[in-house]
Amino acid sequence: MTRILYFASLRERLGCSDETLETAPATVADLRAELARRGGVWQEVFADGQRVLAAVNQEMAGADQALQDGDEVGFFPPVTGG
Amino acid sequence: MVTKLGSFLRSPVAETIRGEIMNVEIRVQDTPLDALAEIAPVYAGQASIGGVVSFIGLMRDMNQGDAVSTMRLEHYPGMTEKALAAIVDEAAGRWDLAGVRVVHRVGEIRPQDPIVLVCVASAHRGEAFRACEFIIDYLKTRAPFWKREQTAEGKTRWVDSRGSDEAAAAAWEETK
Numbered sequence: 231m232t233r234i235l236y237f238a239s240l241r242e243r244l245g246c247s248d249e250t251l252e253t254a255p256a257t258v259a260d261l262r263a264e265l266a267r268r269g270g271v272w273q274e275v276f277a278d279g280q281r282v283l284a285a286v287n288q289e290m291a292g293a294d295q296a297l298q299d300g301d302e303v304g305f306f307p308p309v310t311g312g
Numbered sequence: 313m314v315t316k317l318g319s320f321l322r323s324p325v326a327e328t329i330r331g332e333i334m335n336v337e338i339r340v341q342d343t344p345l346d347a348l349a350e351i352a353p354v355y356a357g358q359a360s361i362g363g364v365v366s367f368i369g370l371m372r373d374m375n376q377g378d379a380v381s382t383m384r385l386e387h388y389p390g391m392t393e394k395a396l397a398a399i400v401d402e403a404a405g406r407w408d409l410a411g412v413r414v415v416h417r418v419g420e421i422r423p424q425d426p427i428v429l430v431c432v433a434s435a436h437r438g439e440a441f442r443a444c445e446f447i448i449d450y451l452k453t454r455a456p457f458w459k460r461e462q463t464a465e466g467k468t469r470w471v472d473s474r475g476s477d478e479a480a481a482a483a484w485e486e487t488k
Contacts, residue, residue: 238386238458239470285456288391304388304456308473311385311416311457312369312428312448 231299232261237306240282243271258284259293261303281308333404334358335411335433338396340387342419345426354411355433361410363437365444367430373423375471379464383471385418385427388456392416399450403432406446406488407439414447416457446484453481 232251241247255261262284266276275282284291285304297303335354347368355361371383400412411433421427430447434440459471 235388237388237456238460285388285391288388288394290395290454304391306388306456307458307470309453309456310459310471310473311387311455312452312477 232297233300233302234261235302235304237304239307240275240305243275245271254299255297257293257297258286258291258295258303261297262293282306283308333400333409333412335413336400337413337415338393338400339415340389340392340396340418341415342417345415345417345429347415347426347429350413350415350429351431354413354431358410358433360435361433362435363440364411364431364433365437365440366432367428367444367448368426369428369448371421371423371425371427375461380423380461381464383421383459383461385416385421386458386460387416387418392456395455396451399447399454402450403443403446407434407443409434409439409443412443412447414451416451416455418457449477449480449484452477 232254233248234251235248236244236246251264253264255264262276262282266273274280283306284293284295285306286295286297287302288304335358337353347366351364351366355364373380396414396416400414403409403412409432411431413429413431415429417425417427428448428451430444430451432440432444432447434443460468461471462468
Protein backbone atom coordinates (compact mmCIF):
# COMPACT_ATOMS: atom_id res chain seq x y z
CA MET A 231 0.00 0.00 0.00
CA THR A 232 1.27 3.47 -0.87
CA ARG A 233 -0.23 6.73 0.33
CA ILE A 234 0.15 9.53 -2.23
CA LEU A 235 -0.36 13.27 -1.73
CA TYR A 236 -0.41 15.89 -4.51
CA PHE A 237 0.22 19.59 -3.88
CA ALA A 238 -0.27 23.00 -5.45
CA SER A 239 -0.44 23.17 -9.27
CA LEU A 240 -0.05 19.38 -9.49
CA ARG A 241 -3.15 18.80 -7.37
CA GLU A 242 -5.12 21.20 -9.55
CA ARG A 243 -3.94 19.71 -12.84
CA LEU A 244 -4.64 16.15 -11.69
CA GLY A 245 -7.89 17.03 -9.91
CA CYS A 246 -6.71 14.87 -7.01
CA SER A 247 -5.27 15.79 -3.59
CA ASP A 248 -4.54 12.31 -2.25
CA GLU A 249 -5.09 8.64 -2.85
CA THR A 250 -4.04 5.23 -1.63
CA LEU A 251 -2.56 2.71 -4.06
CA GLU A 252 -2.95 -0.95 -3.22
CA THR A 253 0.21 -1.73 -5.18
CA ALA A 254 3.67 -1.14 -3.73
CA PRO A 255 6.03 0.08 -6.48
CA ALA A 256 9.71 -0.66 -5.82
CA THR A 257 11.00 2.88 -6.32
CA VAL A 258 9.83 6.47 -6.78
CA ALA A 259 10.57 6.12 -10.51
CA ASP A 260 8.39 2.99 -10.69
CA LEU A 261 5.56 4.82 -8.96
CA ARG A 262 5.86 7.74 -11.39
CA ALA A 263 5.77 5.32 -14.32
CA GLU A 264 2.68 3.63 -12.90
CA LEU A 265 0.91 6.97 -12.54
CA ALA A 266 1.97 8.07 -16.04
CA ARG A 267 0.40 4.89 -17.49
CA ARG A 268 -3.01 6.27 -16.52
CA GLY A 269 -2.66 8.47 -19.61
CA GLY A 270 -4.07 11.93 -20.25
CA VAL A 271 -2.99 14.59 -17.80
CA TRP A 272 -1.27 11.93 -15.64
CA GLN A 273 0.97 11.06 -18.57
CA GLU A 274 1.73 14.76 -19.11
CA VAL A 275 2.53 15.43 -15.45
CA PHE A 276 4.66 12.35 -14.84
CA ALA A 277 6.38 12.12 -18.22
CA ASP A 278 10.17 12.04 -18.16
CA GLY A 279 11.78 15.43 -17.83
CA GLN A 280 8.86 17.16 -16.12
CA ARG A 281 9.89 19.08 -13.01
CA VAL A 282 7.92 17.17 -10.43
CA LEU A 283 9.61 16.80 -7.05
CA ALA A 284 9.00 13.85 -4.74
CA ALA A 285 9.20 13.33 -1.00
CA VAL A 286 9.07 9.96 0.73
CA ASN A 287 7.81 10.05 4.32
CA GLN A 288 8.19 13.85 4.20
CA GLU A 289 11.85 13.88 3.14
CA MET A 290 12.98 14.92 -0.34
CA ALA A 291 13.62 11.82 -2.46
CA GLY A 292 15.32 11.05 -5.74
CA ALA A 293 13.87 8.88 -8.50
CA ASP A 294 15.83 5.81 -7.45
CA GLN A 295 14.74 5.89 -3.81
CA ALA A 296 13.25 2.56 -2.71
CA LEU A 297 9.67 2.47 -1.42
CA GLN A 298 8.41 0.33 1.46
CA ASP A 299 4.87 -0.84 2.04
CA GLY A 300 2.97 1.92 3.85
CA ASP A 301 5.17 4.79 2.71
CA GLU A 302 3.75 8.28 2.21
CA VAL A 303 4.84 9.84 -1.09
CA GLY A 304 4.27 13.53 -1.83
CA PHE A 305 4.50 14.94 -5.35
CA PHE A 306 4.78 18.69 -5.95
CA PRO A 307 6.22 21.41 -8.19
CA PRO A 308 9.37 23.38 -7.32
CA VAL A 309 8.77 25.33 -4.11
CA THR A 310 8.04 29.08 -4.02
CA GLY A 311 7.90 30.07 -0.34
CA GLY A 312 9.63 32.87 1.53
CA MET B 313 2.61 23.99 15.06
CA VAL B 314 5.69 24.64 17.20
CA THR B 315 8.87 22.63 16.83
CA LYS B 316 11.48 22.69 19.56
CA LEU B 317 14.72 21.77 17.90
CA GLY B 318 16.94 21.01 20.87
CA SER B 319 15.83 17.41 21.22
CA PHE B 320 16.98 16.31 17.79
CA LEU B 321 20.12 18.30 17.21
CA ARG B 322 23.07 16.17 16.15
CA SER B 323 25.32 14.80 18.86
CA PRO B 324 26.99 17.62 20.76
CA VAL B 325 30.68 18.19 20.24
CA ALA B 326 32.55 18.84 23.48
CA GLU B 327 35.06 21.40 22.19
CA THR B 328 32.50 23.74 20.66
CA ILE B 329 29.03 24.97 21.38
CA ARG B 330 28.33 25.01 17.64
CA GLY B 331 25.22 23.00 16.92
CA GLU B 332 23.52 23.86 20.20
CA ILE B 333 20.98 26.65 19.98
CA MET B 334 19.52 27.92 23.22
CA ASN B 335 16.24 29.13 21.85
CA VAL B 336 14.58 27.84 18.68
CA GLU B 337 11.03 28.29 17.50
CA ILE B 338 9.61 27.27 14.12
CA ARG B 339 5.99 27.95 13.20
CA VAL B 340 3.72 27.81 10.18
CA GLN B 341 0.55 29.79 10.78
CA ASP B 342 -2.59 30.82 8.91
CA THR B 343 -3.10 33.89 11.10
CA PRO B 344 -1.48 37.34 10.59
CA LEU B 345 2.25 37.44 11.29
CA ASP B 346 3.27 40.27 13.67
CA ALA B 347 6.90 40.23 12.61
CA LEU B 348 8.16 42.88 15.03
CA ALA B 349 6.56 41.17 18.03
CA GLU B 350 8.38 37.93 17.11
CA ILE B 351 11.85 39.46 17.45
CA ALA B 352 12.23 40.37 21.14
CA PRO B 353 11.64 36.81 22.44
CA VAL B 354 14.62 35.60 20.37
CA TYR B 355 17.11 37.55 22.53
CA ALA B 356 15.24 38.48 25.73
CA GLY B 357 16.96 37.28 28.88
CA GLN B 358 20.20 36.15 27.22
CA ALA B 359 22.88 38.69 28.05
CA SER B 360 25.53 36.86 26.01
CA ILE B 361 23.76 37.89 22.79
CA GLY B 362 25.39 40.83 21.04
CA GLY B 363 23.51 40.94 17.76
CA VAL B 364 20.13 40.11 16.27
CA VAL B 365 19.51 39.99 12.52
CA SER B 366 16.03 39.66 11.07
CA PHE B 367 14.70 39.16 7.57
CA ILE B 368 11.04 39.96 6.96
CA GLY B 369 9.68 38.84 3.60
CA LEU B 370 6.69 40.89 2.46
CA MET B 371 4.11 40.32 -0.23
CA ARG B 372 4.62 42.75 -3.13
CA ASP B 373 1.84 44.27 -5.22
CA MET B 374 3.60 43.47 -8.51
CA ASN B 375 4.94 40.28 -10.05
CA GLN B 376 6.18 39.68 -13.59
CA GLY B 377 4.80 43.03 -14.67
CA ASP B 378 1.28 42.45 -13.36
CA ALA B 379 -0.47 44.10 -10.43
CA VAL B 380 -1.25 41.43 -7.83
CA SER B 381 -4.18 41.84 -5.45
CA THR B 382 -4.07 38.73 -3.22
CA MET B 383 -1.99 35.61 -2.70
CA ARG B 384 -2.69 32.20 -1.19
CA LEU B 385 0.16 30.26 0.36
CA GLU B 386 -0.04 26.50 0.67
CA HIS B 387 2.29 24.05 2.43
CA TYR B 388 2.80 20.35 3.10
CA PRO B 389 1.79 19.99 6.76
CA GLY B 390 4.38 17.96 8.63
CA MET B 391 7.02 18.00 5.95
CA THR B 392 7.28 21.79 5.90
CA GLU B 393 8.02 22.00 9.63
CA LYS B 394 10.59 19.19 9.33
CA ALA B 395 12.29 20.89 6.39
CA LEU B 396 12.51 24.18 8.30
CA ALA B 397 13.94 22.40 11.34
CA ALA B 398 16.55 20.70 9.15
CA ILE B 399 17.57 24.07 7.66
CA VAL B 400 17.93 25.64 11.12
CA ASP B 401 19.85 22.57 12.26
CA GLU B 402 22.25 22.98 9.35
CA ALA B 403 22.74 26.68 10.16
CA ALA B 404 23.50 25.73 13.76
CA GLY B 405 26.19 23.38 12.47
CA ARG B 406 27.89 26.22 10.60
CA TRP B 407 27.65 29.12 13.08
CA ASP B 408 27.40 29.71 16.84
CA LEU B 409 23.80 30.80 17.33
CA ALA B 410 22.00 31.67 20.54
CA GLY B 411 18.49 31.95 19.17
CA VAL B 412 16.58 31.32 15.93
CA ARG B 413 12.96 31.95 15.09
CA VAL B 414 11.33 31.13 11.75
CA VAL B 415 7.65 31.97 11.27
CA HIS B 416 5.96 31.50 7.87
CA ARG B 417 2.46 32.43 6.78
CA VAL B 418 0.06 30.20 4.90
CA GLY B 419 -3.45 31.04 3.71
CA GLU B 420 -4.70 34.27 2.17
CA ILE B 421 -2.52 37.37 2.28
CA ARG B 422 -2.44 40.85 0.75
CA PRO B 423 0.32 43.20 -0.40
CA GLN B 424 2.48 44.44 2.51
CA ASP B 425 1.55 41.43 4.67
CA PRO B 426 4.61 39.66 6.09
CA ILE B 427 5.11 36.23 4.49
CA VAL B 428 8.06 35.09 6.55
CA LEU B 429 10.22 36.17 9.48
CA VAL B 430 13.71 34.74 9.98
CA CYS B 431 15.35 36.07 13.16
CA VAL B 432 18.80 35.00 14.33
CA ALA B 433 20.59 36.02 17.54
CA SER B 434 24.25 35.44 18.22
CA ALA B 435 27.10 36.75 20.36
CA HIS B 436 28.44 38.65 17.33
CA ARG B 437 26.81 40.18 14.28
CA GLY B 438 28.78 38.30 11.62
CA GLU B 439 27.38 34.90 12.53
CA ALA B 440 23.87 36.31 12.84
CA PHE B 441 24.02 38.02 9.42
CA ARG B 442 25.33 34.95 7.64
CA ALA B 443 23.00 32.49 9.35
CA CYS B 444 19.95 34.65 8.62
CA GLU B 445 20.75 34.87 4.93
CA PHE B 446 21.55 31.15 4.77
CA ILE B 447 18.23 30.21 6.37
CA ILE B 448 16.11 32.34 4.02
CA ASP B 449 18.08 31.19 0.96
CA TYR B 450 17.57 27.54 1.88
CA LEU B 451 13.94 28.10 2.87
CA LYS B 452 13.18 29.48 -0.58
CA THR B 453 14.45 26.37 -2.35
CA ARG B 454 13.92 23.55 0.17
CA ALA B 455 10.84 24.19 2.27
CA PRO B 456 7.59 23.03 0.66
CA PHE B 457 5.50 26.19 0.30
CA TRP B 458 3.73 27.29 -2.87
CA LYS B 459 2.27 30.68 -3.81
CA ARG B 460 -0.82 31.18 -5.91
CA GLU B 461 -1.51 34.79 -6.80
CA GLN B 462 -4.52 36.63 -8.10
CA THR B 463 -3.84 39.54 -10.40
CA ALA B 464 -5.76 42.79 -10.23
CA GLU B 465 -7.51 41.65 -13.42
CA GLY B 466 -8.84 38.61 -11.58
CA LYS B 467 -6.61 35.93 -13.11
CA THR B 468 -5.14 33.32 -10.75
CA ARG B 469 -1.80 31.66 -11.37
CA TRP B 470 0.83 29.64 -9.52
CA VAL B 471 4.06 31.53 -8.98
CA ASP B 472 7.05 30.04 -10.80
CA SER B 473 10.24 29.17 -8.95
CA ARG B 474 13.20 31.41 -9.78
CA GLY B 475 16.63 30.41 -10.97
CA SER B 476 18.20 33.20 -8.91
CA ASP B 477 16.89 31.54 -5.73
CA GLU B 478 18.44 28.23 -6.77
CA ALA B 479 21.73 30.01 -7.43
CA ALA B 480 21.70 31.70 -4.01
CA ALA B 481 21.18 28.37 -2.24
CA ALA B 482 23.78 26.64 -4.40
CA ALA B 483 26.38 29.28 -3.47
CA TRP B 484 26.11 28.19 0.19
CA GLU B 485 26.84 24.59 -0.83
CA GLU B 486 30.24 25.74 -2.02
CA THR B 487 31.06 27.28 1.36
CA LYS B 488 30.29 24.15 3.36
